[in-house]
Amino acid sequence: MKVSYENNAIKSGGFDFGVISINDPWNSERIAYYDGIIIDGVNDDFVRNLVVRIRSHHRSEVYLKPIFLLKNVSIKDPIINELIDGVVFSLDQVEFVVERTKDISLKVKEILEVKSLSFEAEMINKTINLLVTRDKKQMQAFPYIRSGIGYFYPELSINFAREDESNVLKILEMGEDDGLFTSSFNDRLYLCTNCNGGFLNYREVCPQCSSSHSTTEDMVHHFPCAYIGPMKDFQNTIDDELNCPKCNKTLRHIGVDYDKPSELHTCQKCNHKYQDYHVRAKCISCHHDNYIENLIPKEIKNYTLTRKGRSVAYNGYVSTTRDFDEVPGTVKYDVFKIMLKYEIERLRQNDYTSNIGFMHLANAGEIYSRLGLERQKSLIAEMIGILRHNLRSADFIAFYDASTLVLSLNEIPTKIANKILNDIASLTISLMKRNFKTVEVQIKTNAIKLTTEISHELQLQNLVRTIDRTPQNIEKDSEENE
Amino acid sequence: MIEAISIEIDNFLNYISEVGISKLFRIFWFFFMFELFRYLIVDMLALIMIKIKRVFTKKYRDEARRRFLQEQPLISILVPGKNEGKHIFKLANSLREQTYQNFELIIVDDGSDDNTEEICRSLKRNGLIDIFIRNEVRGGKASGANTALRLASGKYVVHLDADCSYDMDAIEQIIIPFYEDERVGAVGGNVMVRNYKESLATTLQGFEYSDAISIGRMVSSYLGIYKIISGAFGAFRMDVLRNIKGWDIGPGLDGDITVKYRKLGYRIVFEDRAVCQTSVPNTFRKLAKQRLRWDKSLIRFRLRKHKDVMLPSENFNLLNFLSFAENITYTLILNIKWYVYVFDVFFNFSGMIWVILLMNFFLYTMTNYFKLIFFNFFRERKNAPFSYFIPFAPLMVFYHGYFLRFVRTISYIKEIFFKASYEDAWNPEKTSLKAKEIGI
Ligand SMILES: [Zn+2]
Ligand SMILES: [Zn+2]
Numbered sequence A: 001m002k003v004s005y006e007n008n009a010i011k012s013g014g015f016d017f018g019v020i021s022i023n024d025p026w027n028s029e030r031i032a033y034y035d036g037i038i039i040d041g042v043n044d045d046f047v048r049n050l051v052v053r054i055r056s057h058h059r060s061e062v063y064l065k066p067i068f069l070l071k072n073v074s075i076k077d078p079i080i081n082e083l084i085d086g087v088v089f090s091l092d093q094v095e096f097v098v099e100r101t102k103d104i105s106l107k108v109k110e111i112l113e114v115k116s117l118s119f120e121a122e123m124i125n126k127t128i129n130l131l132v133t134r135d136k137k138q139m140q141a142f143p144y145i146r147s148g149i150g151y152f153y154p155e156l157s158i159n160f161a162r163e164d165e166s167n168v169l170k171i172l173e174m175g176e177d178d179g180l181f182t183s184s185f186n187d188r189l190y191l192c193t194n195c196n197g198g199f200l201n202y203r204e205v206c207p208q209c210s211s212s213h214s215t216t217e218d219m220v221h222h223f224p225c226a227y228i229g230p231m232k233d234f235q236n237t238i239d240d241e242l243n244c245p246k247c248n249k250t251l252r253h254i255g256v257d258y259d260k261p262s263e264l265h266t267c268q269k270c271n272h273k274y275q276d277y278h279v280r281a282k283c284i285s286c287h288h289d290n291y292i293e294n295l296i297p298k299e300i301k302n303y304t305l306t307r308k309g310r311s312v313a314y315n316g317y318v319s320t321t322r323d324f325d326e327v328p329g330t331v332k333y334d335v336f337k338i339m340l341k342y343e344i345e346r347l348r349q350n351d352y353t354s355n356i357g358f359m360h361l362a363n364a365g366e367i368y369s370r371l372g373l374e375r376q377k378s379l380i381a382e383m384i385g386i387l388r389h390n391l392r393s394a395d396f397i398a399f400y401d402a403s404t405l406v407l408s409l410n411e412i413p414t415k416i417a418n419k420i421l422n423d424i425a426s427l428t429i430s431l432m433k434r435n436f437k438t439v440e441v442q443i444k445t446n447a448i449k450l451t452t453e454i455s456h457e458l459q460l461q462n463l464v465r466t467i468d469r470t471p472q473n474i475e476k477d478s479e480e481n482e
Numbered sequence B: 001m002i003e004a005i006s007i008e009i010d011n012f013l014n015y016i017s018e019v020g021i022s023k024l025f026r027i028f029w030f031f032f033m034f035e036l037f038r039y040l041i042v043d044m045l046a047l048i049m050i051k052i053k054r055v056f057t058k059k060y061r062d063e064a065r066r067r068f069l070q071e072q073p074l075i076s077i078l079v080p081g082k083n084e085g086k087h088i089f090k091l092a093n094s095l096r097e098q099t100y101q102n103f104e105l106i107i108v109d110d111g112s113d114d115n116t117e118e119i120c121r122s123l124k125r126n127g128l129i130d131i132f133i134r135n136e137v138r139g140g141k142a143s144g145a146n147t148a149l150r151l152a153s154g155k156y157v158v159h160l161d162a163d164c165s166y167d168m169d170a171i172e173q174i175i176i177p178f179y180e181d182e183r184v185g186a187v188g189g190n191v192m193v194r195n196y197k198e199s200l201a202t203t204l205q206g207f208e209y210s211d212a213i214s215i216g217r218m219v220s221s222y223l224g225i226y227k228i229i230s231g232a233f234g235a236f237r238m239d240v241l242r243n244i245k246g247w248d249i250g251p252g253l254d255g256d257i258t259v260k261y262r263k264l265g266y267r268i269v270f271e272d273r274a275v276c277q278t279s280v281p282n283t284f285r286k287l288a289k290q291r292l293r294w295d296k297s298l299i300r301f302r303l304r305k306h307k308d309v310m311l312p313s314e315n316f317n318l319l320n321f322l323s324f325a326e327n328i329t330y331t332l333i334l335n336i337k338w339y340v341y342v343f344d345v346f347f348n349f350s351g352m353i354w355v356i357l358l359m360n361f362f363l364y365t366m367t368n369y370f371k372l373i374f375f376n377f378f379r380e381r382k383n384a385p386f387s388y389f390i391p392f393a394p395l396m397v398f399y400h401g402y403f404l405r406f407v408r409t410i411s412y413i414k415e416i417f418f419k420a421s422y423e424d425a426w427n428p429e430k431t432s433l434k435a436k437e438i439g440i
């Protein structure tokens, strides 16, 4: 097989492999472009970060990409091993992964990409797509030091920031309820009541002041004189003998002339003496000291894809049974595309500028986990309310996916369109700040000019590709508000 | 029968009138010499003196109380015990009613095998107990009390029994004596019988507690020879208790610790106004068992362990000697003397034995009635109306004269000749073995 290597890319067996090494900047376009990615695995952290970034990307051209690792020694991180598709020890060996690349690419082509309004549905979709294209049926929970809850489902948990990871369990439960997975028991887990974190430090604390700073002593009972006191009372400075401070006799034989009937803790903070210590679980992430009886119990399960679950990859999975159906003020994405087609037709006959734009919630996963489903719904409803209020009725809005709205901005210059979007974004951010104090909303916006040259589908794709490149909006009028 | 008795009494009275008063004294020497003198005349005189003293020192006591309440010292209430869980809730709750509230309640569970631990842990969680310690293996009452002592941080220690209940001012009353006289090292509370109506046995004990024990202690406290602070209710100066390193192993540890205080030169007083109520054994069999244990301690602690009090030494103290001597005389020696008396009567007056018994009964009954009525004027707090005991005064003759005396005799014999207290199940075997070995 012919192998050629130039411009950090290798051709083999008709496939283009991009080689990414530690100095290359992140570029999702480049990753989407190649048939497979080879990561130069000199540095474990670099490898991990890159794999996570690719697999958690929102575009299927990126997250489904075959990834191979170029490395002499195998990587120890079990999650990374789950998420890559193979290892090559040198670039000469790239031909050995051609078959695998071919196999995955074929399966990726069969995947039907549907965009869902539901965050959960989108996550389930992504996960199942990854599993099906890799011929995996099982999704196992790995005990994982980098996981926020302690257990990691590689294909799904990768999409969440550490502090939001507990949502994984909710989403999997939802998937199981909808018949996409069956489950078997793996382990039991307790989570922080404050942040759902799984890294808890269990320790005995003083029942009076909850301090964990205590000393523990065995109480010694000297039978002949009924003296009770800690062992140190019996020690002397002269020799190793243990002498009773009350009757001066030497301790000889436990059970015969003395015993240790109890153990006593002394709090070093409040000096309380106690036996019945409380156990508290301090969360390493948020420092909340949990009463253990309040910890959130969770069952960790291993999941197996059902036939129905598999079919999600081919038929799409638009919403979970728990989702909302439609959001007032928006049109369906299909309708949006048709309208867009008409607008391009109109542009051919008229001389004005029309645009398409997006509004993207950059931290949808976080918002989802902080607000929960119900409040997230109302957040989206509010966002659309703001949009509708600031756009003309002729402009239409649709969900591209659960975190991205696409909209048309007709008959205005692109610059103005961008300014409008920007203003709406910062207005939204400050409004959200007022209503949902716990969360900071991060919004990206961009508008591009519609052309008559290429199809509406392609133009939409181009628009969405700019999401990665677009910087976040900042709240412009924050000074006025505070 | 009655006719026969009346004839006998007639004969007897004739006999007395013939032989004269000196002969009467000859026949009832035991009664006149010991019982009447010590338990009636001395008591009466002492009680009158106490009454007078109280009138004149009332201001002084009020001042002591004021200083005590102003200082608000922390009182450590120690309650060691085994399988007392069922009583602890009631006790902890009743302590909330106390007029004096600056106390810490320390419960020691000495190896209970019931649900005591659970009960106490939950009481502690709910703030009714301040410190709770469980000893997994039983160590005996003294080690339980010493465990509690180890954790206590008060200025005074009050030792309580879990199954007792307390007047709402009991804690206050038992601490005041420390402020009346700084030489006071320990104060004994006044124990009354809660279940005096339950059975004949408890009624007679009720009678005994309110007359012989309570009044007896008032008198001996006044005379400076008060010796036993009841484990059910006693208060101790913490510094002294720490100094002597707590209680020694029982039984009789209540009496033992007061001896130690006395040896150090502290006064031990009885406070009749600090009242505690307890349930006493409700059958004579259980009562006999309890008294056997108590009585053995006299031999063990007075004659064996603390015999030095009786001997001349640099620490010799007349009051301590008298306290001991009185105790030994009126319990051990008198017990022996009584048998001498019985022999005397049998051999020298065998013809009149029935008459003498009857007469004895009559004399004692009359004394009991007299005491019942007379003492009543000196009791500041009583839990039963004295009228309740009126029908039982004659029975007390048998109770004191025969039942208790018989039990005492048995226990002295057992202890003197067999050191029986070391086999007492009241202490765990391991501690008794050790104690016997080293002779305490
Ligand atoms: Zn936390
Ligand atoms: Zn503490």
Ligand SMILES: [Zn+2]
Binding pocket: A222, A224, A225, A226, A227, A244, A245, A246, A247, A248, A249
């Ligand atoms: Zn010792």
